[in-house]
Amino acid sequence: MEILPHLKNCYILKVLSLVCCLFLPEVPAFSVSIDENEKERELVIRGNIKSVEGEAVPYATISVVGTVKGAYTDMNGEFQIYNLEDGTYTLKISAVGYKPIYREVEVRDGQIQELNLAFENHGAEMPQITVIANRDRIFSRVPGSVSYIDKKDIQQLAPISGNEALRRSPGVHVVDEEGLGMRVNIGIRGLDPSRSRSVLVMEDGVPVALAPYGEPEMYYTPAIDRMAGIEILKGSGQILYGPQTIGGVVNYITPNPPQEEEGSVFLQGGQGGLFSGLVNYGNTIGNTGVQVNLMKKRADNVGPTEFDITDFNTKLLFNMSDRSELGVKVGVYDEVSNSTYIGLNQVMYDHGGQDFTRLAPDDQLDVRRYSLSFSHRYKINENVKLRTIAYGYTTTRNWNRQDFAINPTNTPPNNWTGVVWGDREIPGGAIFMRDGTGNRMRQFEVAGFEPRLEASHNLFNRKNDLIVGTRFLYERAFEQRVNGTKAGVSSGDLVEDEVRTGHALSAYVQNKFNLTEKFVLSAGVRMENFNYERDINRRNFPEVGIRDTILVAGNTITEIIPGVGFNYSANPKVNVFGGIHKGYAPPRTKDAITAVGDVLDLDAEESWNYELGFRSDLKRWLFLEMTAFRMDFSNQIIPVAEAAGGIGFGVINAGATLHQGIESALVFDIGQLAGFSRLNLTYDINATYVQSTFSEDRFKGDVNINGNRTPYAPEWFINSALTLETNMGLGARLTANYVGDQFTDEVNSVVPSLDGRNGLMPSYFLMDANVFYNVDKWNSRFNLSVKNMFNERYIASRRPQGIRVGLPRFITMGYEFRF
Known part of the structure; x- marks a missing residue:
C-alpha cells in the first residue's frame, strides 16, 4: 500500500534539499578555476608506500603531525598531500598490521617532496578474526559492500548510543528502543530489525547473541564507548561466517x-x-x-x-x-x-x-x-x-x-x-x-x-x-x-x-x-x-x-x-x-x-x-x-x-x-x-x-x-x-x-x-x-x-x-x- 506517493517523494526531495542547504556551503569560485600550474604548486608531498616484501599497501594513513592534513594511499600504494605552508613537518604513516613509520620532511618554495617508504611487519598483533581484512582493511580488494567506522568517527559523533555509529553505514536501519542502544535492533537492506535476528553480530570475531543458532536475540550489545571500530560486511564474503548470512555481519x-x-x-x-x-x-x-x-x-x-x-x-x-x-x-x-x-x-x-x-x-x-x-x-x-x-x-x-x-x-x-x-x-x-x-x-x-x-x-x-x-x-x-x-x-x-x-x-x-x-x-x-x-x-x-x-x-x-x-x-x-x-x-x-x-x-x-x-x-x-x-x-x-x-x-x-x-x-x-x-x-x-x-x-x-x-x-x-x-x-x-x-x-x-x-x-x-x-x-x-x-x-x-x-x-x- 502506498500513501500519496507523489506527496511523499516531494517531502523526501525537500529533506534532501534541506540537508544540502545546511551542509553544503558555497565553495569559493577560485577553488574550481585554478589553472594547471597552480594545481601543481598546491601539491607539496607525494610518495609510495610498500610492504617489506615490496607489495603496495593500499589505504595506509598518512598524517601530518600537529595539523589536520593527511591522505590515504590508493590501490597502488601512492599518496599526495596538498596545501602545506613552508616548514618542517613530521609524517606518521600507519596501517593495521605494520609498525608506524615517522619521517621528517621539509616544504620549501612549492617544491614537491618525494617520499618512498617500506613498512616493517609488526612485531605481533592480536590473532583475532576480522570480517574485512587481516591487515589494512583493504576495501579495494573486498568482493562486496563493506563499511568501517573507525575510532575517530566514533569520537566525533560523541554517541550516547551505538545506534548513532551504526547509522553511518549505508543500508543499515537501526530502531531505537530505550534511546541508549542497550538492546540494538539492526535491520540491513529492509530486513526486520527486531532484536537484530537477521544479522550476525560479533565482537572481535566472537558471536554475542544469547544463542547464535537457536535464539539469536541481542539482549546484550557491546558498548560503543570502548570500541576502536565497527566492521559491517553485506556482500558474498559473509558466507564464511554463521549461522546468519541473511542481512550481513556486524563486528565490533x-x-x-x-x-x-x-x-x-x-x-x-x-x-x-x-x-x-x-x-x-x-x-x-x-x-x-x-x-x-x-x-x-x-x-x-x-x-x-x-x-x-x-x-x-x-x-x-x-x-x-x-x-x-x-x-x-x-x-x-x-x-x-x-x-x-x-x-x-x-x-x-x-x-x-x-x-x-x-x-x-x-x-x-x-x-x-x-x-x-x-x-x-x-x-x-x-x-x-x-x-x-x-x-x-x-x-x-x-x-x-x-x-x-x-x-x-x-x-x-x-x-x-x-x-x-x-x-x-x-x-x-x-x-x-x-x-x-x-x-x-x-x-x-x-x-x-x-x-x-x-x-x-x-x-x-x-x-x-x-x-x-x-x-x-x-x-x-x-x-x-x-x-x-x-x-x-x-x-x-x-x-x-x-x-x-x-x-x-x-x-x-x-x-x-x-x-x-x-x-x-x-x-x-x-x-x-x-x-x-x-x-x-x-x-x-x-x-x-x-x-x-x-x-x-x-x-x-x-x-x-x-x-x-x-x-x-x-x-x-x-x-x-x-x-x-x-x-x-x-x-x-x-x-x-x-x-x-x-x-x-x-x-x-x-x-x-x-x-x-x-x-x-x-x-x-x-x-x-x-x-x-x-x-x-x-x-x-x-x-x-x-x-x-x-x-x-x-x-x-x-x-x-x-x-x-x-x-x-x-x-x-x-x-x-x-x-x-x-x-x-x-x-x-x-x-x-x-x-x-x-x-x-x-x-x-x-x-x-x-x-x-x-x-x-x-x-x-x-x-x-x-x-x-x-x-x-x-x-x-x-x-x-x-x-x-x-x-x-x-x-x-x-x-x-x-x-x-x-x-x-x-x-x-x-x-x-x-x-x-x-x-x-x-x-x-x-x-x-x-x-x-x-x-x-x-x-x-x-x-x-x-x-x-x-x-x-x-x-x-x-x-x-x-x-
Missing part, C-alpha cells in the same frame, strides 16, 4: 595492546543523571601485551530509562615465538535497568504530556554476562597460517515485568491495582495495571571452537588465497517463568520450566583467484548442520492447567550455502564489485518445536542475495560508492514474539519476500577542493532506497498482502554529516538523520490501533551537533554534544507493546585525558 572491534605504554580516562555527563566513565590502559612488556578497560555507565532518567552498567574487559597478547601468537580476552558485563515492554497507547501519545512516564515502575531487567576467548595464530611457513579461536560465554537475562490488561470495553481485571493509563472514556483506550508479575528467568551457555587455515598458492600459475575452516558450537538455554501475585515481586508460582539445547557443525572453504592484476574472483561454500532439542519440564496447558511433564522433541537441519563474488580494478581510481550468495538462518528452537512438543515443518530462512556496485576516488576531494542489491526470499520468517510486537508465541513460514534497492555513500572534501591549509571541511552522506515487499499471494483475514511492504522497512533512510577540523584543535560536526515512514504490520495499517502497536509510523528528521577541542599540550580532549537539537517529537518504535517516543533534545559534555 576493541583496542589491541599497544607497543608502548599508553592509557586514557574519559568522563561524560549529561541530562537525567547520565554519567559515563571509561578507563583504558595498555602496554607491551617483553613478549606480552596487555589492554585493560573498565567502563561505568549509569543514568537516573534518560527518557523513561534508569540503568546502571559495569563493563570490564582485558586483552592479553603473548608473542610465543616468531611463528606463534596467543591472544586471551576476558569480559564481565553487569546491567540493571528499568527496561519494560509496555509503551504508550495511541490515546496517550495523541494527548501528549506522558511521553516518558514510567507506566510500570517496578519492571526491572538484570543482564549479566561472562566471556572468555582464546585466539591463536601459527605461521606454518610464509604462505600458510593456521588461525584458531575458542570461546565460551554465559548470559543471564532475568526480566521482572508487571502484568497489565487492555480490552475493548475498558473493564478492569479482577486483580487491578487501581492504576489506569490512557482514557477510559474511549473504548479500548485504557491500560489497566494488574497486581501480578511475570518473572522471565533465562540463562544461556555458548561454547565454540573454530580452526581456520589460510594459504597462498599458485594454482594455474596464478596467485590464489585459500581459506578453509570448521566451526563447532554448543548452546543451551534454561528458561523459567515465575508468576508473582503482587507487582514487583520476584517470587511466586513456577509455571514454565524448560531446557533447549543445540549442537552446530559448520565447514567452509573459499578461494580467491587473482585471474589478472585487476580482476579477482572469490568463490566459496559453507555447510551448516544444526541439531536442536527442546525439553519441556513444566507448562500451563490449555484447559488442563499447570502440569509437570516430560516432553522432549528435536530436529536436525542441514544446508549448503554457496557464494561467489568479484572485484575489478578498472584503474587506481575506480573499483567495481559484485556477488551472489545464498542467505541462510535456522529457525529459532522455540518456534520450530511448539510448547506441547510438536515439531513444526518450519523451514530455514532462505534467500538468494545479489549485489553490484562500484567505489571510486573520482578526485582527490571526492569519494563515491554505490551498490544495487536484491534479496529474494523463498521463505522469510516474520517474528511474532512479544519483542516484535506479536502475541508472544510461535511463527509460521511467512512465504516469499523481495528486498531490492540502491545504497550509496559520498565523501566530499571541501577543504581539499578549496585549498584550505589550516583546516579540513568534509561533507559526507549515505542514502539508501529499498523496496521491501511480500512477493506472493498470502492472506491475512480477507486481505491479500502480496505487494505490501514488510514491517519496519522504510523506503528511505539517510545519514549525513558536515565535519570541521582546525590546526588549533578545535572542531565541530553536524549530523543529520532522516528515516522514511514505516508500516508496523503485514496488512500495512495506516490508522493507528488504540493500543499503539500497529499503524503508520511517520517519517522523521533529526539533527545532532558536537563541538570538540583537542589540547595536545595537556593531552586532553573536550566535547559538547547536543542530540536532537530541534527537539523533534517522533515515534521511534511501536514495539514491543506500545509506542516508544524518541529522546528529546539531550545535552552531554565530555573530557578525555591521555597518558
Whole structure:
C-alpha cells in the first residue's frame, strides 16, 4: 500500500534539499578555476608506500603531525598531500598490521617532496578474526559492500548510543528502543530489525547473541564507548561466517595492546543523571601485551530509562615465538535497568504530556554476562597460517515485568491495582495495571571452537588465497517463568520450566583467484548442520492447567550455502564489485518445536542475495560508492514474539519476500577542493532506497498482502554529516538523520490501533551537533554534544507493546585525558 506517493517523494526531495542547504556551503569560485600550474604548486608531498616484501599497501594513513592534513594511499600504494605552508613537518604513516613509520620532511618554495617508504611487519598483533581484512582493511580488494567506522568517527559523533555509529553505514536501519542502544535492533537492506535476528553480530570475531543458532536475540550489545571500530560486511564474503548470512555481519572491534605504554580516562555527563566513565590502559612488556578497560555507565532518567552498567574487559597478547601468537580476552558485563515492554497507547501519545512516564515502575531487567576467548595464530611457513579461536560465554537475562490488561470495553481485571493509563472514556483506550508479575528467568551457555587455515598458492600459475575452516558450537538455554501475585515481586508460582539445547557443525572453504592484476574472483561454500532439542519440564496447558511433564522433541537441519563474488580494478581510481550468495538462518528452537512438543515443518530462512556496485576516488576531494542489491526470499520468517510486537508465541513460514534497492555513500572534501591549509571541511552522506515487499499471494483475514511492504522497512533512510577540523584543535560536526515512514504490520495499517502497536509510523528528521577541542599540550580532549537539537517529537518504535517516543533534545559534555 502506498500513501500519496507523489506527496511523499516531494517531502523526501525537500529533506534532501534541506540537508544540502545546511551542509553544503558555497565553495569559493577560485577553488574550481585554478589553472594547471597552480594545481601543481598546491601539491607539496607525494610518495609510495610498500610492504617489506615490496607489495603496495593500499589505504595506509598518512598524517601530518600537529595539523589536520593527511591522505590515504590508493590501490597502488601512492599518496599526495596538498596545501602545506613552508616548514618542517613530521609524517606518521600507519596501517593495521605494520609498525608506524615517522619521517621528517621539509616544504620549501612549492617544491614537491618525494617520499618512498617500506613498512616493517609488526612485531605481533592480536590473532583475532576480522570480517574485512587481516591487515589494512583493504576495501579495494573486498568482493562486496563493506563499511568501517573507525575510532575517530566514533569520537566525533560523541554517541550516547551505538545506534548513532551504526547509522553511518549505508543500508543499515537501526530502531531505537530505550534511546541508549542497550538492546540494538539492526535491520540491513529492509530486513526486520527486531532484536537484530537477521544479522550476525560479533565482537572481535566472537558471536554475542544469547544463542547464535537457536535464539539469536541481542539482549546484550557491546558498548560503543570502548570500541576502536565497527566492521559491517553485506556482500558474498559473509558466507564464511554463521549461522546468519541473511542481512550481513556486524563486528565490533576493541583496542589491541599497544607497543608502548599508553592509557586514557574519559568522563561524560549529561541530562537525567547520565554519567559515563571509561578507563583504558595498555602496554607491551617483553613478549606480552596487555589492554585493560573498565567502563561505568549509569543514568537516573534518560527518557523513561534508569540503568546502571559495569563493563570490564582485558586483552592479553603473548608473542610465543616468531611463528606463534596467543591472544586471551576476558569480559564481565553487569546491567540493571528499568527496561519494560509496555509503551504508550495511541490515546496517550495523541494527548501528549506522558511521553516518558514510567507506566510500570517496578519492571526491572538484570543482564549479566561472562566471556572468555582464546585466539591463536601459527605461521606454518610464509604462505600458510593456521588461525584458531575458542570461546565460551554465559548470559543471564532475568526480566521482572508487571502484568497489565487492555480490552475493548475498558473493564478492569479482577486483580487491578487501581492504576489506569490512557482514557477510559474511549473504548479500548485504557491500560489497566494488574497486581501480578511475570518473572522471565533465562540463562544461556555458548561454547565454540573454530580452526581456520589460510594459504597462498599458485594454482594455474596464478596467485590464489585459500581459506578453509570448521566451526563447532554448543548452546543451551534454561528458561523459567515465575508468576508473582503482587507487582514487583520476584517470587511466586513456577509455571514454565524448560531446557533447549543445540549442537552446530559448520565447514567452509573459499578461494580467491587473482585471474589478472585487476580482476579477482572469490568463490566459496559453507555447510551448516544444526541439531536442536527442546525439553519441556513444566507448562500451563490449555484447559488442563499447570502440569509437570516430560516432553522432549528435536530436529536436525542441514544446508549448503554457496557464494561467489568479484572485484575489478578498472584503474587506481575506480573499483567495481559484485556477488551472489545464498542467505541462510535456522529457525529459532522455540518456534520450530511448539510448547506441547510438536515439531513444526518450519523451514530455514532462505534467500538468494545479489549485489553490484562500484567505489571510486573520482578526485582527490571526492569519494563515491554505490551498490544495487536484491534479496529474494523463498521463505522469510516474520517474528511474532512479544519483542516484535506479536502475541508472544510461535511463527509460521511467512512465504516469499523481495528486498531490492540502491545504497550509496559520498565523501566530499571541501577543504581539499578549496585549498584550505589550516583546516579540513568534509561533507559526507549515505542514502539508501529499498523496496521491501511480500512477493506472493498470502492472506491475512480477507486481505491479500502480496505487494505490501514488510514491517519496519522504510523506503528511505539517510545519514549525513558536515565535519570541521582546525590546526588549533578545535572542531565541530553536524549530523543529520532522516528515516522514511514505516508500516508496523503485514496488512500495512495506516490508522493507528488504540493500543499503539500497529499503524503508520511517520517519517522523521533529526539533527545532532558536537563541538570538540583537542589540547595536545595537556593531552586532553573536550566535547559538547547536543542530540536532537530541534527537539523533534517522533515515534521511534511501536514495539514491543506500545509506542516508544524518541529522546528529546539531550545535552552531554565530555573530557578525555591521555597518558
